[in-house]
Amino acid sequence: MTSLAMIEAAAHRLSGQAVRTPLLSSPFLDRIAGRRVLVKPECLQHTGSFKFRGAWSAVSALAPEVRARGVIAYSSGNHAQGVALAAARHGIAAVIVMPSDAPEVKIANTRALGGEVVLYDRARESREEIGAALAAERGLTLIRPYDEPQVIAGQGTVGLEIAEQAAEAGVTRGDVLICCGGGGLSSGIALALEAHAPDLRPRPCEPEGFDDVKRSLAAGQISRNTAESGNICDAILTPQPGEITFPILHRLCGPGLAVTEDEAMRAMALAFARLRIVLEPGGAVALAAALFRPEEIDGDAVIVVASGGNVDAGLFRTALDRFGAET
Amino acid sequence: MTSLAMIEAAAHRLSGQAVRTPLLSSPFLDRIAGRRVLVKPECLQHTGSFKFRGAWSAVSALAPEVRARGVIAYSSGNHAQGVALAAARHGIAAVIVMPSDAPEVKIANTRALGGEVVLYDRARESREEIGAALAAERGLTLIRPYDEPQVIAGQGTVGLEIAEQAAEAGVTRGDVLICCGGGGLSSGIALALEAHAPDLRPRPCEPEGFDDVKRSLAAGQISRNTAESGNICDAILTPQPGEITFPILHRLCGPGLAVTEDEAMRAMALAFARLRIVLEPGGAVALAAALFRPEEIDGDAVIVVASGGNVDAGLFRTALDRFGAET
Known part of the structure; x- marks a missing residue:
């Protein structure tokens, strides 16, 4: 809490x-x-x-050896950009799971900030499941957008x-x-x-x-x-x-x-x-x-x-x- | 100086x-x-x-009995609004001499902030002369836009x-x-x-x-x-x-x-x-x-x-x- x-x-x-x-x-x-x-x-x-505040707070609170493996986030755009920049400033990888109908500017900016964007279909897929699977597969720490x-x-x-x-x-x-x-x-x-x-x-x-x-x-x-x-x-x-x-x-x-x-x-x-x-x-x-x-x-x-x-x-x-x- | x-x-x-x-x-x-x-x-x-900074600085620096008679300014718009708001917050009158071709939004805002707007023709008239004449006539203190x-x-x-x-x-x-x-x-x-x-x-x-x-x-x-x-x-x-x-x-x-x-x-x-x-x-x-x-x-x-x-x-x-x- x-x-x-x-x-x-x-x-x-x-x-x-x-x-x-x-x-x-x-x-x-x-x-x-x-x-x-x-x-x-x-x-x-x-x-x-x-969103940058929460992203920086969460990334900077990780143990260094955990943080070094990178982070993952799911977001319609603003949390994505916050996590991407917080990760980039820490020199670590950030995978961002975004809905394919998110505003173009948010997808483009997340990529430009160094985020590796994975798109999903908001109507058919669960971002939580995609995030959890990628996190397990690559040893990334999931940074939840709010329940964290x-x-x-x-x-x-x-x-x-x-x-x-x-x-x-x-x-x-x-x-x-x-x-x-x-x-x-x-x-x-x-x-x-x-x-x-x-x-x-x-x-x-x-x-x-x-x-x-x-x-x-x-x-x-x-x-x-x-x-x-x-x-x-x-x-x-x-x-x-x-x-x-x-x-x-x-x-x-x-x-x-x-x-x-x-x-x-x-x-x-x-x-x-x-x-x-x-x-x-x-x-x-x-x-x-x-x-x-x-x-x-x-x-x-x-x-x-x-x-x-x-x-x-x-x-x-x-x-x-x-x-x-x-x- | x-x-x-x-x-x-x-x-x-x-x-x-x-x-x-x-x-x-x-x-x-x-x-x-x-x-x-x-x-x-x-x-x-x-x-x-x-411009609000300079306007507030100048209006607040006036002797109270001088300030009470009001102020006048000439401006294409931003100094006008700054002086109008600084005067309004001091509870005094502000006459603003503005070119008739100033952006509409600046003229309208100056009026809405309580300024009494006097328009002049930028090509034919001198705002300095208009300002000086009005200042003398009504006992207003001229707040110059920069040479002050x-x-x-x-x-x-x-x-x-x-x-x-x-x-x-x-x-x-x-x-x-x-x-x-x-x-x-x-x-x-x-x-x-x-x-x-x-x-x-x-x-x-x-x-x-x-x-x-x-x-x-x-x-x-x-x-x-x-x-x-x-x-x-x-x-x-x-x-x-x-x-x-x-x-x-x-x-x-x-x-x-x-x-x-x-x-x-x-x-x-x-x-x-x-x-x-x-x-x-x-x-x-x-x-x-x-x-x-x-x-x-x-x-x-x-x-x-x-x-x-x-x-x-x-x-x-x-x-x-x-x-x-x-x-």
């Missing part, structure tokens, strides 16, 4: 390796949301998402930074909206806030139709999505909350929030115009919730974790075409 | 007001440039450019941060490429680096055809541009280096660099894909120089100040259309 001590140790290992992302704000966004909005732009993290204590510890460093930076901005009470797939980022942040900012309440955000975490939190038990793909928020589509992450989320998080694909795209256009950052749809759902679900949020200020920015130029242009004039 | 003590005092006044922007990097940009590239993204600063010691001191805080952050990244020697208009940012950074990182060499970057600073540095005396507009890098088109800034630039800077409009647009597309930040053309010229003029740069690492990101969605889409596939 991930402890606060593990998160703080991960922060120590990540020091000088990860970007300490600032908190950004804009009076224009405050006006739309009806409260202060503070955005933690993890799209500026190495490889374009928070050292990965959760790495993502939790976002929470340590939020606790400090929000206090500096005068915010010690309010909701922290977090883009959520399997729950690694949300559970890590929740553990860090529990210790360092107990009046900041973590709340997972998801796309409508893929709101397994929201429904699981409401039901008090793990609930699955009916579909596994078919939404532009590819980065955060997971079948269900993790077995390790869900108990943490259930204990520490407020209710989940869900937004539409169009709301995610509008949030991308507003982040472009008002924060000058690039978000991918899955990285924009928490901002979308802050802006377009104000009645579901408590407090004078809301903190948003914008989790990633690995988006094809074509899809980004579409968001600007459709919503760029509204900003 | 701006002194190091003034820059440090400005840093103190800006603490908690300005974003401490991180240094960003990408192995993909390193590969193109042939050396490490560390980017200081001032597009993430409040109002979308470094407290503005230079505010911009110099970027240099203080670079000195610290570059050292943390292991870089104490190399070129610092800076997008340059009138020279306020470049001269402020140069003064800060002279004291805190003397082996980091500031180098102004401009668009070809509007490289008055580059030519002035080469000639050892102030040289004017022949045209005053007609380039997409609107944020950094100034007729000539400032009377106050030029002697500082001449004493402390290495040779200037100049890039084409297409190179600035390519740098915008690469910053989108590799750093997930939004740059305007004028804010991208230093990155363009780092990527496309490697033979004019010294050292194993180069630092880039990406100065602003206030760009219309249409122009940004054009950059992605033309150069988004090359990334």
Whole structure:
């Protein structure tokens, strides 16, 4: 299980390796949301998402002789790139199992970062089985994307930074909206806030139709999505909350929030115009919730974790075409 | 004249007001440039450019009874927004004199930030004369965009941060490429680096055809541009280096660099894909120089100040259309 001590140790290992992302704000966004909005732009993290933190945490925690044999990961793209870069910086091999329908830019970038990409069919094959088989065959260590204590510890460093930076901005009470797939980022942040900012309440955000975490939190038990793909928020589509992450989320998080694909795209256009950052749809759902679900949020200020920015130029242009004039 | 003590005092006044922007990097940009590239993204600063620093520095340095009468500024857009927000946060009036051909987004944002916008014809009228007349008539204090010691001191805080952050990244020697208009940012950074990182060499970057600073540095005396507009890098088109800034630039800077409009647009597309930040053309010229003029740069690492990101969605889409596939 991930402890606060593990998160703080991960922060120590990540020091000088990860970007300490600032908190950004804009009076224009405050006006739309009806409260202060503070955005933690993890799209500026190495490889374009928070995933580098967890990947570095896990790879750097391995015993040297184990690490030397290499690592393997399965991922729709962001975890893949995080593990590929963390492995490359450690000088070890990284095999990455990716769905064949992952965004091209993520597949290409994973390869360019030194990852050996193995594609699979999301509808017919199990990435977990493929990962386990390759790991056994080649002596690689599997780095799970979220159900892995050292990965959760790495993502939790976002929470340590939020606790400090929000206090500096005068915010010690309010909701922290977090883009959520399997729950690694949300559970890590929740553990860090529990210790360092107990009046900041973590709340997972998801796309409508893929709101397994929201429904699981409401039901008090793990609930699955009916579909596994078919939404532009590819980065955060997971079948269900993790077995390790869900108990943490259930204990520490407020209710989940869900937004539409169009709301995610509008949030991308507003982040472009008002924060000058690039978000991918899955990285924009928490901002979308802050802006377009104000009645579901408590407090004078809301903190948003914008989790990633690995988006094809074509899809980004579409968001600007459709919503760029509204900003 | 701006002194190091003034820059440090400005840093103190800006603490908690300005974003401490991180240094960003990408192995993909390193590969193109042939050396490490560390980017200081001032597009993430409040109002979308470094100009907020100088504006806050100048407004906060005024005597309270003088400040209470309000301020006036002339600007193509970024200084305008910086002064408007700094004034609004101080609860005072800000009159902003802007060219009628400034980007719409900058005019609209300046108004939305509380600025009272006065438009003028760039080809027929002098913004300096309009500013001086309005200042006298209404008792406003003129906040010059660059030839103003407290503005230079505010911009110099970027240099203080670079000195610290570059050292943390292991870089104490190399070129610092800076997008340059009138020279306020470049001269402020140069003064800060002279004291805190003397082996980091500031180098102004401009668009070809509007490289008055580059030519002035080469000639050892102030040289004017022949045209005053007609380039997409609107944020950094100034007729000539400032009377106050030029002697500082001449004493402390290495040779200037100049890039084409297409190179600035390519740098915008690469910053989108590799750093997930939004740059305007004028804010991208230093990155363009780092990527496309490697033979004019010294050292194993180069630092880039990406100065602003206030760009219309249409122009940004054009950059992605033309150069988004090359990334």
